[in-house]
Amino acid sequence: MTSAAFDVLGIGNAIVDVISHADDAFLIKHALNKGSMTLIDEARAEALYASMAPAVEISGGSCGNTMAGVASFGGKGAYIGKVRNDQLGAVFAHDLRATGVAFDTPLATSGPATARCLILVTPDAQRTMNTYLGACTGLGPADIDPKLVGAAQVTYVEGYLWDAPEAKKAVLKAFDAAHAAGRLVSITLSDSFCVDRYREEFRTLIRDKVDILFGNESEIKSLYQVESFEAALEATRKDAKVAALTRSEKGSVVVRDGEIHAVPAAPVARVVDTTGAGDLYAAGFLHGFTHGKSLAECARLGGIAAAEIISHVGARPERPLRELA
């Protein structure tokens, strides 16, 4: 691989998280699907927000969290995502740039507001996410600079981008630009319901283009429509070049051709909020991968980052991950 200005370029939905605590009764009353991500429109976002407890606002977005994690490990990152020129857009941009990640996607100057994800954290530390995509729907191929893509060892995207048709086109343009420059591309499956929505496209993409696949147990089982993790793992081995599959407290399993590595989860004193666990696993893994580490070491770094993020509220690291590595 020729030298690269960036270790990882992330492309994702640029979202500010609005996090509050709720009990199971709240989820039932508002017909929320515990543990998953649901897309909501602006009216629903306003109604749900009005019923929520006092909240804190923290920059989020699955891939944004990953990039903050890469930077926290000391990696060189860049990000492409769309916010509006509003207050929450300024918050998102500030927080990402403050980590050291390059973020220069032009702001939307009209249209819907910066995206918000209304997150309810239940006493069992599970998070239930309700996303108003807002300005994210404005991300498109014009936002992809092939030179930037070519300057990153790995271009990493979220499956969630498939929910915005122009964003999907942007991803495909970026993937082609990456491969044309001799770089790698990576995707996370994001969410089992997201997999449900785009199963065939994802399968084709993984077979034909993806170099590094991330998914958790329920996502990968949904992808191949199988009942057991073992069956999903077997199917993944046939399709994917490199795959890192996360299993919550059971750790992760990484496969590449004949290789297979099962790595235990890092210990956590108390799980407070699982938001961002998968995002930060990807951060640790990609940081290791772009620094020539073994797959087992990549998985270990992923586990460390995931453990840090679930020990507090919010999906951006509170402690420098390079110190924990």
Place this chain on the structure above:
Amino acid sequence: MTSAAFDVLGIGNAIVDVISHADDAFLIKHALNKGSMTLIDEARAEALYASMAPAVEISGGSCGNTMAGVASFGGKGAYIGKVRNDQLGAVFAHDLRATGVAFDTPLATSGPATARCLILVTPDAQRTMNTYLGACTGLGPADIDPKLVGAAQVTYVEGYLWDAPEAKKAVLKAFDAAHAAGRLVSITLSDSFCVDRYREEFRTLIRDKVDILFGNESEIKSLYQVESFEAALEATRKDAKVAALTRSEKGSVVVRDGEIHAVPAAPVARVVDTTGAGDLYAAGFLHGFTHGKSLAECARLGGIAAAEIISHVGARPERPLRELA
């Protein structure tokens, strides 16, 4: 006292806190006055924000924090403060209403944005605050509804309001309306530099109008320009009807006529962020006071609320204070 719809009506600068961690070197580099509140203009706010680490946004404002505390104790509260019709204004209003506090001050529809306080928390848990008042400067006498004031047992205001000339007029109107309705008025001195700016006005107000005074050791020493707490206490006893003076880990001292009560601080496992300690002390005290508790019990409730708030980042309670009481 005749029956009241509200226990406490708060009037304050309606501010969203932007909180990040920083070391002492950062404070020195940016010439920040550790432990105090400094007013900054929009350009300075933007420059300082750009240099800050990733932050979290949490509704704040000294009096807003107090009212959230009153509600968390189970008290009935109302709030008057000015935000703009922007995203941070919506955040502020949501978070206060979600606690159960009535908040119906008309939004500013033009002019400066909703106020922000850029807070740097150092490893010693001290907070250094930099406030861009923004829309708060639009608060004025027209925002004071004498009927609302008359419906509250106590009208409580922050000394910080003196930094906006129209807001000061609003306070004086509210104080007169409260007394005309046979209600009580209360003020916190807010900050020793604030006392420096308005010393004579504050002294006159305390002698002539204030029924319940809140101040910490440095504020009260600044008010009477004395070196020792004992001398400040003695001066306060002569001027104030009821005064609750806070002394950080030394607890608080409450005086009324011949009475004097020294109450120890509530224990705290680990002090994380002292933002809001005084605000929440006032919440506990006022909740007790408006429920007919003894001064010593009011001080104890204040201490409990302060202890909760300094054990985490942010100045709004994370645990229901009524359960801790």
